[in-house]
Amino acid sequence: MLYRGLIALWLILIWPALTWAEDRLVRLHADEALIETGLMKHILPRFSLKTQVRVELVGPEAAQVLLARDGRPLFEGAGAIWKLDAPGAGHPGTDKFVAWLKSDVGARTIQGFAPEGVALFGPPSAEEPEVATLDYDGDAAEGHRVALAKCTRCHAVDDKTRWSSIGSTPSFSVLRTLEDWDGRFSAFYVLAPHGAFTQITDITEPFPPERPSPISPIELTLDEVEAILAYVAALGAADLGQPLEHQ
Ligand code: HEC
Numbered sequence: 001m002l003y004r005g006l007i008a009l010w011l012i013l014i015w016p017a018l019t020w021a022e023d024r025l026v027r028l029h030a031d032e033a034l035i036e037t038g039l040m041k042h043i044l045p046r047f048s049l050k051t052q053v054r055v056e057l058v059g060p061e062a063a064q065v066l067l068a069r070d071g072r073p074l075f076e077g078a079g080a081i082w083k084l085d086a087p088g089a090g091h092p093g094t095d096k097f098v099a100w101l102k103s104d105v106g107a108r109t110i111q112g113f114a115p116e117g118v119a120l121f122g123p124p125s126a127e128e129p130e131v132a133t134l135d136y137d138g139d140a141a142e143g144h145r146v147a148l149a150k151c152t153r154c155h156a157v158d159d160k161t162r163w164s165s166i167g168s169t170p171s172f173s174v175l176r177t178l179e180d181w182d183g184r185f186s187a188f189y190v191l192a193p194h195g196a197f198t199q200i201t202d203i204t205e206p207f208p209p210e211r212p213s214p215i216s217p218i219e220l221t222l223d224e225v226e227a228i229l230a231y232v233a234a235l236g237a238a239d240l241g242q243p244l245e246h247q
Contacts (some may be wrong), residue, residue: 024053026093029063037078037120042113047100053093064088065097074101075110077121134186134226136233143231146224147172158235176235185229189220200225 030040035057044055060066064087067074071085084101088094100106110121147157156162156171175181184191189198197213198204201221207213 023092026053026055026091026097027058027062027064027088028055028097029058029060029066029068031068031080031082033078033080034067034082037113038115039110039113039121043106043109046109047097047106050105051096051100053096055097064091064094065101073124075107075121076124077119081124082121134222134229136182136226136230138223138226138228138230140227140230140234142224143227143229146220147228147231150218150220150224151228172232173235176232181232182229185232186225189225194218 028040028044034040040057048054060068066085066087067082068085069080069083071083073081074084075082084098086094086098089098101110107123111119111123113120144158147155148161151157151172152161154166154169156173158172162171175184178184188194189200189204196207196211197215198218198220199206201219203222207217
């Protein structure tokens with residue numbers, strides 16, 4: 001009898017209280033450099049006061065929410081863009097905390113942290129797409145082959161492809177006459193329009209699922225980009241005298 005009574009008491013009083021407590025606790029991992037700025041001591045009590053959800057700082061493995069270098073850019077300052085990742089999404093306290101961090105109130109609280117009267121954090125700037133540095137010692141003959149296979153859908157890459165490509169797209173020999181031709185060819189895969197349909201092995205991010213490549217994608221290795229660079233460098237020597245003839 002007493003035993004049943006205890007179980008009933010547990011179910012009615014203690015168990016709900018425990019899950020209630022668990023719903024109102026978020027385990028957060030923040031990067032050490034971020035903690036050192038004092039930002040957590042500024043924002044966490046304000047969040048807890050407003051929502052009655054407590055935030056505990058833990059190591060990365062136990063965390064439901066992480067503020068570090070991976071995930072969605074949230075704010076910038078103290079030398080980095082800080083990103084939000086929420087492996088524990090779906091838990092009530094976690095969802096409240098994430099919603100608060102993304103909200104205007106959360107952003108204002110973060111940007112309101114100004115220890116010496118100077119705000120340390122602001123909105124994240126757009127990240128520069130990564131571009132690899134290239135050499136010119138690629139294989140020019142290989143570059144010619146790759147360009148014929150992958151660029152002639154739009155560009156004239158030599159005399160023979162002059163008529164088959166899209167007339168409004170600059171030919172390689174015209175591009176070669178530009179002073180910064182090498183920068184353009186080294187980075188063509190992040191320059192419009194190529195970013196939307198070009199993948200460089202191990203360099204570019206996969207196309208976002210909501211924006212798949214509009215045309216059958218072009219895939220190249222960095223070696224192939226270097227080879228194209230060598231091919232275009234060699235093009236110049238032959239063609240620079242009469243560049244516009246190829247238009
Ligand atoms: C689907 C069509 C298409 C394909 C395929 C294509 N390009 Fe282009 N490319 C363009 C267009 C259009 C422009 C002109 C963009 C402009 O003027 O803003 C361009 C411009 C360029 C430029 C000059 C970039 C600049 O901003 O000045 C380079 C370099 C270039 N392409 C390299 C390549 C290489 C190398 C390949 C093959 C691996 C290739 N393109 C494949 C359409 C294409």
